[in-house]
Amino acid sequence: MVIFFVAQAFVIPSGSMKNTLLIGDHLFVKKFAYGVPVPHIPWLEVPVLPDFRGDGHLIDGEGPRRGDIVIFRYPRNEKIHYVKRCVAVGGDILFLHDKILYLHPHEGNDYVAAHYPKEKIVEIDGTLFVKNPYRDEFPGIHNDPHVVMDGYQPIEIFEFGPVRVEERHWFMMGDNRDHSNDSRFWGSVPYRLIVGKPWFIYFSWDENYTIRWDRIGRDVETLEREAPRYVE
Missing domain, CATH: 2.10.109.10 (Umud Fragment, subunit A)
Structure with a gap:
């Protein structure tokens, strides 16, 4: 049991x-x-x-x-x-640019401004995104500098989205970001x-x-x- x-x-x-x-x-x-x-x-x-x-x-x-x-x-x-x-929950918006994760929590701009340090917040067309929201708390998260855009690597490692996560779904990524088969390639995970x-x-x-x-x-x-x- x-x-x-x-x-x-x-x-x-x-x-x-x-x-x-x-x-x-x-x-x-x-x-x-x-x-x-x-x-x-x-x-x-x-x-x-x-x-x-x-x-x-x-x-x-x-x-x-x-x-x-x-x-x-x-x-x-x-x-x-x-x-x-889990890097994003239902309703969140996220994208990757040059391997960097940007997250807009579904709670909105006021939530972002109140819960994240100013130096990590980026405004794009009036929407506040958090840049690399988990790295300070979880030091095991990293990218591999030897993985470069050379035509052989999946583009999703470098550029992805933006996407809005479905409700009751979770977007998953590996901490070893450039060597992980995750939601960038097959979508978010349903409950x-x-x-x-x-x-x-x-x-x-x-x-x-x-x-x-x-x-x-x-x-x-x-x-x-x-x-x-x-x-x-």
């Missing part, structure tokens, strides 16, 4: 969330963070109960907040779980695919199978604020 409704084990398989979450981090997912999702048999990913509500959840919740790291089902293959950071929130790391090892003792037992909310900043 615990694995169905409370916590489920998850392994970070790729580097899309580096330097916040690392390949080889084994963590528990808090499955009740955003409601109670319809339980599935692990690995087989077969639903144990019907989706009575039609939104993938037995009990609804408020959904992810801006800045949350979220576990969700990949929209193009719902048997696969992804982990990314029915939201699974939960990373909780704490119970085991971690690197590509050489060396145990990362300093990460074991740490909660993810602490690690994401202590992640090392990218150094070229």
